Amino acid sequence: MDVTIVDYKSGNISSVINSFKEVAKDKVNIRVTSDLNKIKSSDKVVLPGQGSFKSCIDSLNSINGLIDTLSEFVLNNKKPLLGICVGLQMFADVGYEEVETKGLGWIPGKVSKIDNQNGKYKLPHIGWNQINIVKDSKIFKDIENNSHMYFVHSYEFIPDDNSVTVATTDYASKIVCAIEDENIFGTQFHPEKSDKIGLKIIDNFINS
Amino acid sequence: MLKKRIIPCLDVKNGRVVKGINFVGLKDAGDPVEQAKIYSDGGADEICFLDITASNENRDTIYEVVEKTSKKCFVPLTVGGGVRSIDDINKLLNCGADKVSINTAAVQNSKVVEDSSRKFGSQCIVVAIDAKRKDDGWEIFTHGGRNPTGINALEFASKMEKCGAGELLVTSMDKDGTQSGYDIELMQKLSSMVNIPVIASGGVGTLDHLVDGIKSGASAVLAASIFHYGTYSVNEAKQYLASKDIPVRI
Numbered sequence: 001m002d003v004t005i006v007d008y009k010s011g012n013i014s015s016v017i018n019s020f021k022e023v024a025k026d027k028v029n030i031r032v033t034s035d036l037n038k039i040k041s042s043d044k045v046v047l048p049g050q051g052s053f054k055s056c057i058d059s060l061n062s063i064n065g066l067i068d069t070l071s072e073f074v075l076n077n078k079k080p081l082l083g084i085c086v087g088l089q090m091f092a093d094v095g096y097e098e099v100e101t102k103g104l105g106w107i108p109g110k111v112s113k114i115d116n117q118n119g120k121y122k123l124p125h126i127g128w129n130q131i132n133i134v135k136d137s138k139i140f141k142d143i144e145n146n147s148h149m150y151f152v153h154s155y156e157f158i159p160d161d162n163s164v165t166v167a168t169t170d171y172a173s174k175i176v177c178a179i180e181d182e183n184i185f186g187t188q189f190h191p192e193k194s195d196k197i198g199l200k201i202i203d204n205f206i207n208s
Numbered sequence: 209m210l211k212k213r214i215i216p217c218l219d220v221k222n223g224r225v226v227k228g229i230n231f232v233g234l235k236d237a238g239d240p241v242e243q244a245k246i247y248s249d250g251g252a253d254e255i256c257f258l259d260i261t262a263s264n265e266n267r268d269t270i271y272e273v274v275e276k277t278s279k280k281c282f283v284p285l286t287v288g289g290g291v292r293s294i295d296d297i298n299k300l301l302n303c304g305a306d307k308v309s310i311n312t313a314a315v316q317n318s319k320v321v322e323d324s325s326r327k328f329g330s331q332c333i334v335v336a337i338d339a340k341r342k343d344d345g346w347e348i349f350t351h352g353g354r355n356p357t358g359i360n361a362l363e364f365a366s367k368m369e370k371c372g373a374g375e376l377l378v379t380s381m382d383k384d385g386t387q388s389g390y391d392i393e394l395m396q397k398l399s400s401m402v403n404i405p406v407i408a409s410g411g412v413g414t415l416d417h418l419v420d421g422i423k424s425g426a427s428a429v430l431a432a433s434i435f436h437y438g439t440y441s442v443n444e445a446k447q448y449l450a451s452k453d454i455p456v457r458i
Binding site: 011015018022050051052116122123125126127128129130148150151152153154170171192193194195196198199 | 209210211212213248253278279282283284301302303304305306326327328329330331332374375403404405427428457
């Protein structure tokens with residue numbers, strides 16, 4: 001099996017690469033590329049994302065044909081894709097970080113700044129927080145409810161239809177922190193930085 | 209609920225772990241990769257490497273340490289010491305660091321913080337502030353605590369927040385190495401003033417000091433010696449904090 005981590009030159013993806021390679025061992029081939037043909041021929045794709053919503057979208061756009069290839073992979077071929085952090089946020093129609101920016105539009109919704117209640121909560125939301133699993137998901141196999149995951153973000157994905165939400169976390173309000181919509185998966189937290197329990201989520205994505 | 213973080217810090221010199229007392233008088237004490245792995249297996253919420261003599265010496269050893277560590281530890285790794293430029297930050301992140309802490313360069317040229325947080329995201333830019341009491345305030349020092357700057361620490365912290373720092377790592381130079389506890393007043397003033405997380409550092413000798421650090425408003429507490437010399441394990445520290453009703457990840 002081939003799993004491709006999309007390397008679109010935005011932010012730091014070393015930790016994502018290391019964690020997927022650790023989980024994959026010799027059983028699964030982990031590729032790191034933005035080559036369109038390699039993405040097309042992959043069984044699964046991982047879309048990481050660091051920095052701002054706008055900078056990530058701009059970077060995707062800077063590689064000719066990348067967004068179309070990813071959209072085809074996900075929407076037409078219905079193959080599994082996991083978005084991490086801004087990788088998840090970009091599924092939305094629109095993001096409001098820096099300036100209003102059009103998202104991939106795969107899952108109806110928007111990305112807005114976390115309401116920190118006039119400074120009562122510090123931003124970014126950094127550190128270990130517990131996830132409330134609200135719905136079964138393939139990526140949560142053998143993951144206990146209230147497990148700790150590592151977060152670092154100031155913006156949140158707000159889907160129009162809450163049925164895609166599989167987990168939330170409490171910070172200032174209930175924040176959507178994992179989604180599943182058929183073949184589309186996403187985590188706001190960083191499984192690659194969430195110790196053994198995070199590696200288990202990666203394992204679930206690779207092997208489900 | 210968001211948990212308070214415990215961050216063991218390893219001072220690294222030429223690829224080996226050392227711990228300075230008031231920034232001088234170093235003792236060699238081990239392999240940073242192994243030590244980091246022990247910490248992460250023991251429940252450390254993050255790991256911090258401080259390349260203490262990086263400002264003056266060959267830095268290639270730290271890249272190798274970071275690269276090896278990031279293949280074994282799957283919790284966030286922060287690396288600081290001698291980080292001067294966007295290129296340095298890029299190189300450390302590419303080796304597997306998740307965050308980079310900037311000290312001297314942030315003081316000399318705040319644009320490094322602005323540019324790097326825009327390029328890599330605020331989440332990976334930590335500004336390290338070394339502060340020493342002066343008159344009725346605190347003055348910041350650069351170059352591993354060697355050079356006074358005349359700059360007020362509170363004003364500088366506020367400026368760094370505006371420049372896009374994701375977190376502030378605040379070390380009291382009066383307290384560092386003394387094992388007499390954090391400079392609580394400094395942590396209180398800073399944490400209540402900025403809206404980004406503050407990591408308290410410098411002076412931990414007992415588990416109660418960690419409790420005091422969190423109660424001062426810090427989001428995370430950093431300690432070196434008490435963990436490094438095995439006085440307490442990270443897990444013991446967490447159990448103790450939990451017993452004092454401080455939310456921690458156990």
